[in-house]
Amino acid sequence: MTDLLYSEAESDLRAAVRALLADRAAPAALPARLEGTGPHDAALWRALAGDVGAAGLLVPEELGGQGAGPREAAVVLEELGRAVTPLPYLTSSVVATRTLLALAPAGGPPAGPAAGLLAELAAGRRTAVLALPLTTGPGAPEPGSPTPTDPPPPAGHRPRTPAAETPAPHTIPAPAPAPIPAVADAVLADVLLVPRPDGLHAVDAADAEIRPLTPLDLTRPLAAVTVPADAGTRLAEPAASRAAVREGLLAGAGLLASEQLGLAEWCLEESVRHTRTRHQFNRPVGSFQALKHRMAELWLEVTAARAAARNAADALATGSADAPLAVAVAQAYCSRVAVHAAEECVQLHGGTGMTWEHPAHVYLKRAKADQLAYGSAGHHKDTLAGLVGLPAPAGR
Amino acid sequence: MSSPVTAADLRDRVRDLLAAHPPATTDRTAFLRARFDAGLAWVHYPEGLGGLGADPALQAGVDALLAEAGAPGNDPRRIGIGLGMAAPTLLAYGTEEHRRRFLRPLWTGEEVWCQLFSEPGAGSDLAALATRAVRGDDGTWVVDGQKVWTSSAHLARWAILIARTDPEAPKHRGLTYFVCDMTDPGVEVRPLRQITGEAEFNEVFLTGVRIPDGHRLGAVGDGWAVARTTLMNERVAIGGARLPREGGMIGRAARTWRDRPELRTHDLHQRLLDAWVDAEVARLTGERLRQQLAAGRPGPEGSAVKLAFARLNQRISGLEVELLGEEGLLYDDWTMRRPELVDFTGRDAGYRYLRSKGNSIEGGTSEVLLNIVAERVLGLPAEPRDDKDVPWKDLAR
Numbered sequence: 001m002t003d004l005l006y007s008e009a010e011s012d013l014r015a016a017v018r019a020l021l022a023d024r025a026a027p028a029a030l031p032a033r034l035e036g037t038g039p040h041d042a043a044l045w046r047a048l049a050g051d052v053g054a055a056g057l058l059v060p061e062e063l064g065g066q067g068a069g070p071r072e073a074a075v076v077l078e079e080l081g082r083a084v085t086p087l088p089y090l091t092s093s094v095v096a097t098r099t100l101l102a103l104a105p106a107g108g109p110p111a112g113p114a115a116g117l118l119a120e121l122a123a124g125r126r127t128a129v130l131a132l133p134l135t136t137g138p139g140a141p142e143p144g145s146p147t148p149t150d151p152p153p154p155a156g157h158r159p160r161t162p163a164a165e166t167p168a169p170h171t172i173p174a175p176a177p178a179p180i181p182a183v184a185d186a187v188l189a190d191v192l193l194v195p196r197p198d199g200l201h202a203v204d205a206a207d208a209e210i211r212p213l214t215p216l217d218l219t220r221p222l223a224a225v226t227v228p229a230d231a232g233t234r235l236a237e238p239a240a241s242r243a244a245v246r247e248g249l250l251a252g253a254g255l256l257a258s259e260q261l262g263l264a265e266w267c268l269e270e271s272v273r274h275t276r277t278r279h280q281f282n283r284p285v286g287s288f289q290a291l292k293h294r295m296a297e298l299w300l301e302v303t304a305a306r307a308a309a310r311n312a313a314d315a316l317a318t319g320s321a322d323a324p325l326a327v328a329v330a331q332a333y334c335s336r337v338a339v340h341a342a343e344e345c346v347q348l349h350g351g352t353g354m355t356w357e358h359p360a361h362v363y364l365k366r367a368k369a370d371q372l373a374y375g376s377a378g379h380h381k382d383t384l385a386g387l388v389g390l391p392a393p394a395g396r
Numbered sequence: 397m398s399s400p401v402t403a404a405d406l407r408d409r410v411r412d413l414l415a416a417h418p419p420a421t422t423d424r425t426a427f428l429r430a431r432f433d434a435g436l437a438w439v440h441y442p443e444g445l446g447g448l449g450a451d452p453a454l455q456a457g458v459d460a461l462l463a464e465a466g467a468p469g470n471d472p473r474r475i476g477i478g479l480g481m482a483a484p485t486l487l488a489y490g491t492e493e494h495r496r497r498f499l500r501p502l503w504t505g506e507e508v509w510c511q512l513f514s515e516p517g518a519g520s521d522l523a524a525l526a527t528r529a530v531r532g533d534d535g536t537w538v539v540d541g542q543k544v545w546t547s548s549a550h551l552a553r554w555a556i557l558i559a560r561t562d563p564e565a566p567k568h569r570g571l572t573y574f575v576c577d578m579t580d581p582g583v584e585v586r587p588l589r590q591i592t593g594e595a596e597f598n599e600v601f602l603t604g605v606r607i608p609d610g611h612r613l614g615a616v617g618d619g620w621a622v623a624r625t626t627l628m629n630e631r632v633a634i635g636g637a638r639l640p641r642e643g644g645m646i647g648r649a650a651r652t653w654r655d656r657p658e659l660r661t662h663d664l665h666q667r668l669l670d671a672w673v674d675a676e677v678a679r680l681t682g683e684r685l686r687q688q689l690a691a692g693r694p695g696p697e698g699s700a701v702k703l704a705f706a707r708l709n710q711r712i713s714g715l716e717v718e719l720l721g722e723e724g725l726l727y728d729d730w731t732m733r734r735p736e737l738v739d740f741t742g743r744d745a746g747y748r749y750l751r752s753k754g755n756s757i758e759g760g761t762s763e764v765l766l767n768i769v770a771e772r773v774l775g776l777p778a779e780p781r782d783d784k785d786v787p788w789k790d791l792a793r
Contacts, residue, residue, distance in 0.1 A: 004680065005684070268774075272775065275776065283777075287779050292774075293763070295770055299700075300700045304677045304680075305677075307677060307680035307684040329676050381670070388642070390653055390669065391660075392662065393657075394660075
């Protein structure tokens with residue numbers, strides 16, 4: 001049966017991560033940092049990834065990891081969400097790591113270049129990201145691949161895409177690689193994992209063009225990434241590559257729910273703390289029933305989000321056949337809760353919630369961006385409709 | 397001190413019970429009485445009172461073994477108020493004589509209990525109740541008043557009752573808790589027809605009902621403390637049933653969706669999927685609460701489960717009425733009936749839609765539960781109130 005609680009070891013891990021972040025990444029200090037040297041703190045990453053060993057939780061011990069799993073990584077993500085910490089944990093230690101692990105032949109650890117890279121990621125010496133837009137959900141078609149539901153274009157159809165402006169087919173040179181939009185944490189990454197029609201490639205970040213974009217969520221840098229067509233080392237055949245990418249994105253979506261849970265928890269706690277102490281009309285504003293009910297509603301949502309997030313983490317950890325369903329449910333639910341909690345946090349802080357000095361806006365931006373990350377709620381509900389047999393109406 | 401009762405001890409006791417009273421040849425009531433006497437009714441209750449002072453987590457194993465052997469069970473839904481509310485209160489506040497007199501027939505279902513709490517003027521503000529109990533010279537209490545929303549009153553042999561014994565005291569302090577004999581000539585039970593057309597509940601009129609002082613639970617004026625024990629047990633009972641995935645209301649709506657493709661629209665599809673997600677998450681929340689309880693770490697999630705259950709039932713049944721289109725305009729049967737059991741997911745979508753309106757009222761309104769979450773879980777300040785130290789007789793009514 002699914003274990004929805006936290007083990008003692010998980011609680012210890014949480015305490016270690018929380019203590020580290022409290023010391024080095026207090027939310028109150030974040031707004032000021034965001035415009036300075038950039039949000040990323042290399043020393044903090046070394047401490048979390050290396051000293052605490054968090055980066056290697058998903059990696060087996062024989063590859064230099066901790067040999068733990070998604071349940072433990074989920075606990076780390078809850079804490080990173082609580083502090084909206086700008087570290088490439090989800091992108092590198094979860095999505096890229098899980099993608100590489102999924103390249104392994106059944107039963108064994110990955111071999112070859114993937115194994116070497118995993119050991120580096122597990123130690124926190126290097127980071128890697130999957131070169132796909134952050135919005136890509138598990139099972140979504142990769143950019144550039146034909147969409148199975150699109151009917152073939154009718155004869156004589158001239159697509160109004162840039163391709164239509166190129167000369168007649170027999171003169172087409174090899175197309176210049178298109179930039180991949182909105183790749184999260186690419187600016188920090190040492191290695192890009194690039195899915196191409198001929199398989200998955202590991203590309204040194206120095207060999208790609210990485211153009212930073214201005215992100216809505218300042219704590220998760222985005223970049224447009226252009227990878228030369230011939231760059232990198234091929235890690236897997238097309239079929240294995242697609243399966244591995246799906247696994248990586250599934251873990252990303254499923255464990256993002258834990259980040260969203262932690263974020264929502266902080267927003268609720270801060271709202272309660274603020275409204276208990278803030279007085280208006282000669283009363284603490286938190287004593288007004290209209291506000292109390294809103295916070296109680298949030299508590300209900302956070303309580304339910306915890307059950308959903310734990311369920312997803314446990315299903316990923318046990319390799320349950322139920323994992324895709326558990327992940328779809330957790331994402332469809334937790335992304336909504338995180339946004340609601342962050343929006344309420346801003347509102348319940350009144351004018352303070354609109355200021356740059358107060359970290360509420362950092363949470364709101366992360367929550368809103370997280371809502372799009374690794375598949376929208378709509379994407380996950382479509383997945384669910386297929387999994388549980390509740391098909392959409394025929395026709396459009 | 398004797399060593400704690402183990403699962404193995406209980407297995408032995410179940411085996412002995414089954415050997416002495418083979419279910420195939422034993423009368424149902426006789427078997428239930430024997431089970432109670434063997435301490436296998438509720439194993440965490442004290443010895444001699446249906447239990448063995450065992451860990452409550454061991455009950456499930458006993459129930460499973462007995463069910464496997466084809467043993468008859470009591471009927472927890474018919475006697476839910478007795479089991480869920482009267483019994484824990486009798487255990488906590490009854491005298492030894494009360495417990496010995498009441499608990500066995502309560503558990504076997506030979507005596508049904510009801511709860512005379514709510515009144516037309518005192519629902520969420522239960523402590524404002526006006527039913528009076530006046531003590532006569534012989535010590536007997538004479539009770540006059542009206543109660544409402546009383547499930548099972550027409551079937552009940554006994555009732556737990558709170559009444560006002562001191563109108564001069566502030567409202568929480570002037571109450572006393574009694575066991576009321578429903579066969580007393582002063583007790584009149586009238587069916588209360590409700591929104592669904594059926595009469596699941598009752599109004600109970602109490603006119604000169606005489607209750608001996610020996611049927612008092614707790615001290616005179618201490619009724620509120622006793623009632624709180626009852627109410628704490630009530631919320632656990634509502635919405636706490638373990639459901640499989642797609643159990644309850646969502647299962648009905650999903651089946652309609654699958655069986656009737658001609659009814660599907662894109663708007664309803666999105667709303668159905670939203671509801672499906674929420675129902676699954678509510679189920680997981682309940683499951684997590686049970687795991688916490690089993691691990692000996694009870695959390696405040698009980699209120700969350702009850703609130704979520706009420707909302708989901710209302711939302712999903714409403715969605716299903718819409719999904720049914722023209723059929724949703726119809727109702728199955730308005731005949732006034734007195735159902736002995738209430739099945740929230742029973743009958744047609746229209747019935748479910750109407751019945752579920754009660755889910756956010758019965759057993760603590762959603763508004764009161766939200767206040768409880770806000771104040772006791774989140775630690776938000778209470779709203780200022782001006783009824784705390786005012787004598788009940790001076791309060792606005």
